[in-house]
Amino acid sequence: MSKLLLFAAPSGAGKTTIVHHLLKQFDELEFSISATTRPRRPHEKKGKDYYFISRERFEELINQDAFVEWEEVYEGLFYGTLKSEVERLWAEGKHIIFD
Structure with missing residues (x-):
């Protein structure tokens, strides 16, 4: 059975470093790609970063209940995890990691 793994810590605590290390070490782990309403930055790729x-x-x-979770992080800027993203990764037999 696939699992959801969540790393939570204050900004700058090193959670992203830990997550990147785990992703390199374990092929069965995959990072969840979030949805967002914020503008794309020049270096970001749709479907890879967000x-x-x-x-x-x-x-x-x-309204369609399509998110596992979502939040308005800043006024007018939303972030969330789509159920379809979780289902896609589980269908591939992956454990999903969040930070």
Whole structure:
């Protein structure tokens, strides 16, 4: 059975470093790609770093109960984990890691 693994710590505590190390060591782990309404930064790739969607689409997905979890982190900027992302990774037999 696949699992969800969550790493939570204050900013700068090293959780991303730990997660990257674990991803390199264990092929059965995969990082969950979040959806967001914030603008894409120049170095980011859609579907690799985030799923970049409009606020309107994000709100539609909230109303469709399409998220495992979501939050308005800053005014008008939403982040969330799509159920379809979790289901995709579980279908591949992966354990999902969040930070």
